[in-house]
Amino acid sequence: MFQFFNTLLIGITAGSIYALMAIAIVLVWRSTRVINFAQGGLALASSFVGAAILEKTGSFWVSLPIAMLAGAIFSAGIEFFFLRPLLKRSGDKGQEIFLPIIATLGLLGIIKAILNFIYGDRIGVIPPPLSDKGFIVSGQSIALSPMRLLILGTVLVLMAALTLIFQRTNLGLSLRASSFAPEISRLAGVRVDLIRTVGWAISGAAGATAGILQTTNGSGSIAPESFEFSLLLVFGFVAAVIGGIESLIGAVLGGLTLGIILAVILMYVGGSLVFFAAFLILVLVLLLRPHGIIGAKGGRRA
Amino acid sequence: MLKIENLSVDHGAIRALHGVSFNVEKGQLAAVIGANGAGKTTLLRALSGLNKASQGQAYWNGHNILHSKPESLVRNGISHVCEGKSVIPELTVAENLDLGALWRRNRKESAQTKKEVVDLFPRLGERLTQRADSLSGGERQMLALGRAMMSKPQLLLLDEPSLGLAPLVIEQIFQSIRDLTTAMGLTVLLVEQNAMGALKIADIGIVLNLGSIAATGSASALKEDPAVRAAYLGF
Numbered sequence: 001m002f003q004f005f006n007t008l009l010i011g012i013t014a015g016s017i018y019a020l021m022a023i024a025i026v027l028v029w030r031s032t033r034v035i036n037f038a039q040g041g042l043a044l045a046s047s048f049v050g051a052a053i054l055e056k057t058g059s060f061w062v063s064l065p066i067a068m069l070a071g072a073i074f075s076a077g078i079e080f081f082f083l084r085p086l087l088k089r090s091g092d093k094g095q096e097i098f099l100p101i102i103a104t105l106g107l108l109g110i111i112k113a114i115l116n117f118i119y120g121d122r123i124g125v126i127p128p129p130l131s132d133k134g135f136i137v138s139g140q141s142i143a144l145s146p147m148r149l150l151i152l153g154t155v156l157v158l159m160a161a162l163t164l165i166f167q168r169t170n171l172g173l174s175l176r177a178s179s180f181a182p183e184i185s186r187l188a189g190v191r192v193d194l195i196r197t198v199g200w201a202i203s204g205a206a207g208a209t210a211g212i213l214q215t216t217n218g219s220g221s222i223a224p225e226s227f228e229f230s231l232l233l234v235f236g237f238v239a240a241v242i243g244g245i246e247s248l249i250g251a252v253l254g255g256l257t258l259g260i261i262l263a264v265i266l267m268y269v270g271g272s273l274v275f276f277a278a279f280l281i282l283v284l285v286l287l288l289r290p291h292g293i294i295g296a297k298g299g300r301r302a
Numbered sequence: 303m304l305k306i307e308n309l310s311v312d313h314g315a316i317r318a319l320h321g322v323s324f325n326v327e328k329g330q331l332a333a334v335i336g337a338n339g340a341g342k343t344t345l346l347r348a349l350s351g352l353n354k355a356s357q358g359q360a361y362w363n364g365h366n367i368l369h370s371k372p373e374s375l376v377r378n379g380i381s382h383v384c385e386g387k388s389v390i391p392e393l394t395v396a397e398n399l400d401l402g403a404l405w406r407r408n409r410k411e412s413a414q415t416k417k418e419v420v421d422l423f424p425r426l427g428e429r430l431t432q433r434a435d436s437l438s439g440g441e442r443q444m445l446a447l448g449r450a451m452m453s454k455p456q457l458l459l460l461d462e463p464s465l466g467l468a469p470l471v472i473e474q475i476f477q478s479i480r481d482l483t484t485a486m487g488l489t490v491l492l493v494e495q496n497a498m499g500a501l502k503i504a505d506i507g508i509v510l511n512l513g514s515i516a517a518t519g520s521a522s523a524l525k526e527d528p529a530v531r532a533a534y535l536g537f
Contacts, residue, residue, distance in 0.1 A: 170404050173393075177401050181390045187350065187383075189376035189405035189453055 006143040007267045008260060013148045015259015016155040017213050021236025022243060022251035023162070024207035029245055030179035031199030032083060037104040039207050040233030041111030046071035046208030047215055047222050048115060051124030060129035067212050068205040075204025076197050078107060084193065115224035124222045126215045151213050158209060159252060166248065175199055238282045244292020303328050304457060304489060309358035311348045318344040320513045321358065326506065331483045331490040333504035333521060335497040335534055340510040342493040343385060346459045350382035351375050362457055377405060381455035385462045389445045391435035395426055398434050398445055402452030412452065419448040440471035447478065457489045464496045472496065476503050497534040501525045509534065
């Protein structure tokens with residue numbers, strides 16, 4: 001029972017990071033109908049910025065927001081200079097839906113190559129800013145440390161902020177309207193192109209946060225060919241798909257579900273099966289519930 | 303006044319509109335009628351910037367409006383309501399209305415306009431917090447009109463507001479359009495398949511056939527024109 005409780009805690013922490021990555025993917029999908037494979041590269045690049053700032057200032061609390069800002073700028077830049085002209089040229093009608101997807105795959109390669117060029121064999125270091133020693137409950141150390149609390153808290157605060165923005169502000173209304181019905185939004189006076197760029201920027205910030213937290217929760221260091229970040233991208237996708245790819249709440253629940261399932265498998269079945277399980281879940285969800293486990297049948301939720 | 307000169311629009315290799323010219327005076331309600339494929343929707347989409355015009359000019363109050371983006375035209379008093387109840391089903395009624403006034407960046411004035419719109423369509427007022435997909439067809443059309451009114455337009459482009467509605471509801475919607483035009487001093491370009499209903503409320507009529515103008519004139523004269531009656535009114 002104690003072990004199971006600990007497993008749950010581990011799963012929820014990891015899952016909340018997958019949820020952030022899933023949110024990044026969902027935001028881009030909703031605003032532009034593009035699956036952005038470059039998301040993993042963006043998170044990696046932003047984390048390198050975070051590591052550099054951490055080295056200079058020594059403060060995690062300065063480096064996190066700056067990494068988020070960098071992620072937002074990178075992501076918005078990619079939308080503005082790359083995706084927008086590409087979509088304009090391919091007619092914006094979605095007949096050539098594979099084009100932007102392959103383009104983002106290419107971008108992922110380019111970003112990694114640039115990072116390789118800049119960093120080579122060097123690594124970026126983001127050690128946990130708080131103790132990662134578990135709290136002691138009735139003489140036993142549980143899988144909840146100040147660091148894990150920090151991760152959960154950060155994710156929680158970001159989710160609350162996003163919910164507020166999306167549900168309560170004019171920007172949020174523009175973001176939702178533009179994703180559901182770009183033409184009607186345009187006719188209502190919304191500058192849909194600009195709003196799309198903003199959507200990508202928010203996505204980039206969420207992805208950067210996921211990257212930084214993943215690093216502190218994992219090995220504490222990043223390299224241009226980081227396997228951790230490839231996993232983060234894949235798990236983010238699976239979480240987004242579980243949540244129905246349209247919904248932010250779905251992305252969060254998808255991330256937590258995936259995190260818990262993988263933690264249970266890791267603990268009780270074996271580490272070698274984690275990757276297999278993640279893909280099995282992906283395939284099963286796509287086969288049985290293509291709208292996601294959480295997504296309402298056919299209906300899109302704001 | 304709305305002045306359209308020699309307007310042509312192409313869909314790929316097909317010319318959908320051939321050098322159309324007509325004027326609509328300020329405060330007039332103009333009905334554009336014609337069969338399926340006559341180019342009515344193409345005309346509206348070119349005017350609101352959704353489609354590109356290949357040739358010709360269109361002036362609203364002396365300014366050329368072709369080649370402008372729809373989101374800019376809204377800011378210059380031109381609102382377009384698309385075919386088929388142009389509301390966003392996933393948003394609530396209130397959010398659909400608010401959307402039309404976001405660009406005005408003035409919460410106070412927008413709230414005032416919303417009150418006016420709700421006074422105009424009380425049914426919307428009762429359903430402000432419901433999702434738009436819970437509305438009936440007629441209510442959705444009211445919401446689409448209301449959303450356009452939230453932008454405080456001077457020129458309203460309406461594409462087939464009667465589409466898919468029951469006859470009684472069509473009559474209500476047409477009456478609302480007529481009342482709005484008069485009360486707000488709007489200029490309206492109303493595209494309709496329901497030629498009889500549209501001509502009943504319109505001041506002038508424009509008959510389109512295969513992308514060209516077949517007849518223009520006052521609505522009452524067109525209603526009595528034997529050729530128009532035979533071709534479009536069905537009796």
